Amino acid sequence: MNFEVEEASELLPFLLKSMPNRSRNSVKSILTRGQVSIDDHIETKHNYPLQPGNTVTILKNKAAVKQEQLIGLTILYEDEDIIVVDKAAGLLSIASQKEKKQTAHHQLMEYVRLENPLNRIFVVHRLDKDTSGVMMFAKSEKVKRTLQDNWKRIVKERTYVALVEGKVEKSEGTIASWLKETKTHLMYSSQEKNGGLRAVTHYKVLRSNKEYSLLKVQLETGRKNQIRVHMKDLGHPVVGDKKYGAKTNPVGRLGLHAKILSFNHPTTNQLLLFKSDVPTTFIRKTK
CATH class of the missing domain: 3.30.2350.10 (Pseudouridine synthase)
Known part of the structure; x- marks a missing residue:
């Protein structure tokens, strides 16, 4: 669900106006759960200032189908050893003291456990919460170790x-x-x-x-x-x-x-390259 911003406003009033059939509490919880993105980043602040030209997107919640249950994450590639994702700005890579569940790691753990409750995900490297783009996770301790121990050689x-x-x-x-x-x-x-x-x-x-x-x-x-x-x-x-x-x-x-992560696959040695588009807001500011 996308809404185009036509006049300057704060985020919460804009959402209330754009979704008149939802209660104030319902709209607030959509915001708090990290289901609102502006152009290319997740935003949870009620008073975030919107500008004309912004696109506000309401992301489906976790109850949606398998791939769409991921909030602020898109899977670019997956096999039995690794998962490569495109992470939105505003999403933690791993748990912090304040936030345990709304992280890339936790969401992917839930995702792989839909197939088998014993499946797990391992952190190989991190992106800061407010950095977006390509990152990779391992699906076993062995693959994680291979990647981390040989990172300089494997990552091209x-x-x-x-x-x-x-x-x-x-x-x-x-x-x-x-x-x-x-x-x-x-x-x-x-x-x-x-x-x-x-x-x-x-x-x-x-x-x-x-x-x-x-x-x-x-x-x-x-x-x-x-x-x-x-x-x-x-x-x-x-x-x-x-x-x-x-x-x-x-x-x-x-x-x-x-933007780019290219590496030799830890098991097959095949050279893989993944890209994430440069946020349009970055380009707009340097015109």
Whole structure:
């Protein structure tokens, strides 16, 4: 169910107006369950500001058919060893202290158990809650271990797009530093060895204007918050990333999207490549 936004409004009043046959409590619970997406991200805030041109989509709830029970997740590929998904922004990869069920991991666990209650899903790598795009899960402990122990050899390409603040003048470049985590879970970057992990990020400007730049970002290493920290180092934080210095949030989410994941299959060794479309809001901001 899609609704086009014609005039500026807050999300809850817009939904109440768009679904007059539903009670206020029913509409609120649809929001709270993460069944509302705006353009390309899940939104649960009642007062989220809508702008003309936004598309608001009501996603079917878990009681729907097998594939459609997944909220904020689309399965791109599945076999007996792995599941590759396209994750929406706003969905946690794995459980946190506050949220146990509305996660990619929990939903996929429920999904595979429909076939066999003994089936399980294993986390191989993560995407931040507010990052969208391609991620992979394993269906056994053995496959998980194969992937994690040989990650650098198996993974052939990890490409992201980042919408960052300001016009990036240098058309391409590489950022390298050592990243270490503080006690408050903030990653910080140092040009000197600081007991942290070495991180290398390559970027290329795809398009830009005075306010924003859209970058293609390739990871040589996969450290926690790596792109976000390195964009701050570059002097162009990822939009919506208050934690690492952003002052604007024009897309209502973190401006980071995992576009391509390419790897050799852990069992067959076949080269696989999966893509997720760049969010249209990212492109719109750099016209």
